[in-house]
Amino acid sequence: MGVCVTAAVLEVGTQVRFEDRTWTVVMLEGARVRLVDSDKATATVLVNYLFAAPDFELVGAPRPQVPPFGLLEELPVQARERAEAWERHVREVETGLPVPGQGGAPRAEFDPAQRTVAEREEAKAAELTAAGQPTSAVTVRRMRARYREKGLWGLVDQRTARRRSVVGRADERVVAAITQVLEAQRERSSGTLSRLRRMVGWVLEETHGSGAVEVPPVTTFNRLVHALADGHGLLGSAAQQRRRTSRPAPPFTPTVALRPGELVMLDSTPLDVLVVLADGVTGSVELSIALDVATRSICAAVVRPVGTRSVDAAVLLAQMVTPMRMRPGWETALAMSRSVIPYERLVSLDARLEGAAARPVIMPETVVVDQGAVFVSHSFIAACESLGVSVQPAPPANGPAKGHVERTFRTIGDRFSQYVAGYSGSDVTRRGTRVEDEACWTLAQVQDLLDEWLVTDWQHRPHASLRHPLAPKLALSPNEMWGALVGVTGYIPVPLSADDYIELMPIKRVAINDYGIRFDYRTYDHKVLNPHRGDPSGAPDGRWEVHHNSYDPNQIWVRLPTGWEEVPWIHRGCVSLPFTDFTWQHVRAAVERRCDRVEHERQLAQALDRLLRRASNGDGTRREQTVAARASAAASLARPAVPQAVPDLVAAPTLSYGLVGAFTPLEEEDQQGETGFEDSWDEDDDLPGPTDADEPARDERPDSPAQVQRPSRIYDAYQEAAQW
Structure with missing residues (x-):
């Protein structure tokens, strides 16, 4: 009983190499093999596992290999036909028949029953020489050994299998210098090939000495550079190189989602x-x-x-x-x-x-x-x-x-x-x-x-x-x-409630002082803050959570123990046109502070109103007109498309899908993606403090939403939520 492995046979008494030791096969039973080594250690192994082991081989017989059929297809037709002809000759020397399994009697000079292997090799060499292909018995023996080791691929003239280099026969020192310069230029500004050629000459001179290696002629050099750089992002403009290098390395895994909203x-x-x-x-x-x-x-x-x-x-x-x-x-x-x-x-x-x-x-x-x-x-x-x-x-x-x-x-x-x-x-x-x-x-x-x-x-x-x-x-x-x-x-x-809309707004943590809430040179106050003035919020930092709308700074929302409360800007009645945080920052940069902060805030509000009025009438600078135009664009987004007796925000062209009217962005934002806040002006907001000496009189502050409410084209979260 034996198991055939191409030209060799695994049978009782066969020696094999397995797990860096030499074993002798002592028993074959079904799909199992029992092995014994020189130290009398035994092992029972499945045949499939034994054959699949990377180090398995039969002692005295090369491990069989599957011919690389893909490489054979790439060969020139003449080289492939010559290898296939040698395969028929070798098989005839080995078995007596050029094509095993086709039947028929072997020729007398190649009959294994009548001739030794050496005699068959001599006969094959003489036959090939007589046919015009001078061959010695040693060559036939070498081809037999190569066929047993690598199959048909071993009979191929390896000179025809060599892959052509992209640089041909160019000097390796020149190739190394070009590659070095190309890599060094990857992050630099774009240059010309003439500059690249001159820099390659400098590298060759520094590395091998003056005159030791010559730079190829211009045409040859340019062709060599393209052969090395094309497809690797080493040529082209600096922008093209950045796009290529910023691309992550493949492979890319497809993004798959099987249900709506999953991704x-x-x-x-x-x-x-x-x-x-x-x-x-x-x-x-x-x-x-x-x-x-x-x-x-x-x-x-x-x-x-x-x-x-x-x-x-x-x-x-x-x-x-x-x-x-x-x-x-x-x-x-x-x-x-x-x-x-x-x-x-x-x-x-x-x-x-x-x-x-x-x-x-x-x-x-x-x-x-x-x-x-x-x-x-x-x-x-x-x-x-x-x-x-x-x-x-x-x-x-x-x-x-x-x-x-x-x-x-x-x-x-x-x-x-x-x-x-x-x-x-x-x-x-x-x-x-x-x-x-x-x-x-x-x-x-x-x-x-x-x-x-x-x-x-x-x-x-x-x-x-x-x-x-x-x-x-x-x-x-x-x-x-x-x-x-x-x-x-x-x-x-x-469905989103009014509180949900407020939750989506940007967050700021501030203190509630006796004069109200102040940030970014604006003061917000209302009587709903009275029970909490000067008190910590209970959070680790002691501050209160405030949500604000950068596109409508007229009010903020404070999370109090009773829920969200709207707190208006104390100067909102001074500004008659819509404005955004960017508009406010523009005014702050233009108005120099020359008084206390309470008076300065009032001056800022007045300057803001004058700017919006002047720009909207076409009397301001181009910059001011742009600011006013963007503010008007915000107002148009919040305005219903069709006048109705009762405002129907659902029918508004930009409010029909939720928060678009709530946040009407007009201007650019700082790099952090949120409105910036002045620490120098609001430094006393870190902790609740005593009453400011310059605060406005209590009776000048808004006491109720009715006092501060004015016709506004800006989104109302509660009215929008009521529609749903």
Whole structure:
């Protein structure tokens, strides 16, 4: 009984190498082999395990190898045919037949029963020599040994199997010098090939001495440089090199999500459209979106002037869980009731969906964000925690980690932005000469156009990457995919209350002093603070939690033991036009402090009102007009589209999906993603202190919301929450 291993046989008495020892086979039983070594140690091993061991071999017989068929296919035809001819000759010497298994009688000079191996080798050498291929018996013996060791690959002329070097026969010293210079130039400014050639000459001279190694001619040198650098990011402009080197190393694992909300990607990018802010002032805008990976639905989209803030990121979360209302003038075909979404079943679970547009309402479980200050700010993290959403930052400079949302931005540019008046191109090299003259849409109108495009085109267009679980050849649209998955995963409505809206705002921890709450050169006061003036909050730092809206600094919200309380700015009645934190910072930089802080705050409020009035009338500087235009854009976003006897915020073009009207970003933000605060002016806010000698009289402070309330076009959280 024996087990055949190609040309060798494993049988009782065969010696084998296994686990760095020599063993003798003493028994073969089924699929088991019993081994004994020279020290009389025994081992029982499965045959399959024995053959698969890396160090296994039969003593005196080479380990068989499978020929590298892929390398054989790469050989020139003549070299492969010559190796196959040698294989037939070797087999005839070994077995007597050129092709074993075909039957027939061997020729007399190659019959193993009549001739020895040496005689057969001599006969084969004489036959080949007579055929015009001079060969000796030693050559035949060598070819037999190579065939037993490597099979057909051993008979190949290895000169034909050599892979050609990309640098050919270039001097290795020159190649090393070019590589060294290319690597040294990777992070430097772009240069020419002539500079590179001169630097290579310097390296060769320093390394091998003057005149020892010559630099190749210009044409040869340039060809050699391209052979070494092309495809490795070592040539091209500095910007191209940075893009190549910033790309993370592959392989890239595909991002997979199996249910709506399981993975949502948030990101911002400039929208290639100029808009009219107000009074003919044009400006760039930025687009922030939330993309559900499982359904490819754009669950939220916010268009704002350049400078996304952390509060804008929180707006995306609120939009996702709030239905988009149908706008005046929209076709009825865009309603959720007319779409493939299972409307009847969903509206029985969530009455808010009645009259909603055909855009999914998805509660995110995990959001993927980049390393931007906006998305890793404390305000955004707190907003996610309040909604039970996990935040997963993507690795730095890793585009593939959020490739879905990057590809979506590209599609928005191709299918939406370039068709909008005021299209500015993806960069300055693609921009027209008078694009600002084409800008005829306001910020609110661009937002409305984008929302309609999302429902009309994006949500109803089949995506090649969306496949039905039971029909993998059928490409689905985002709405169809959501309809298919929501029936499996279920749907739970997440209505936001007024307190939820306040929770999404940026946070500041301050003290409640006798004069109220002061930060960023503004004082907020109200009688609801009376029981808590000078008292610590009970938190470890003794401060009170305050939420504020950077786009409407007229009031703040303080978390008191009784709940949230709105506290107004004591000078809000002095400013008649909407303003933002950026507008306030602009005034602070222009007004020098020459008095106590109470009087200085009053002067700042008056200067702010004068600036807004002057700029809105076209009398200010270009900078002031831009500030006023952006403030007007904020007001237009919060204004209902159709006048109604009772303000219906649900029907407002920018309030219909939640917090957009609440946070109307106008200006840029500091690098931390939140409003900066002055420590020097508010240094006494560290701990509750005594009454300030310069504080205003108590009867000048607002005593009730009715006293400080004035007609405002800014979002009211309580009124919005009441709509749902």
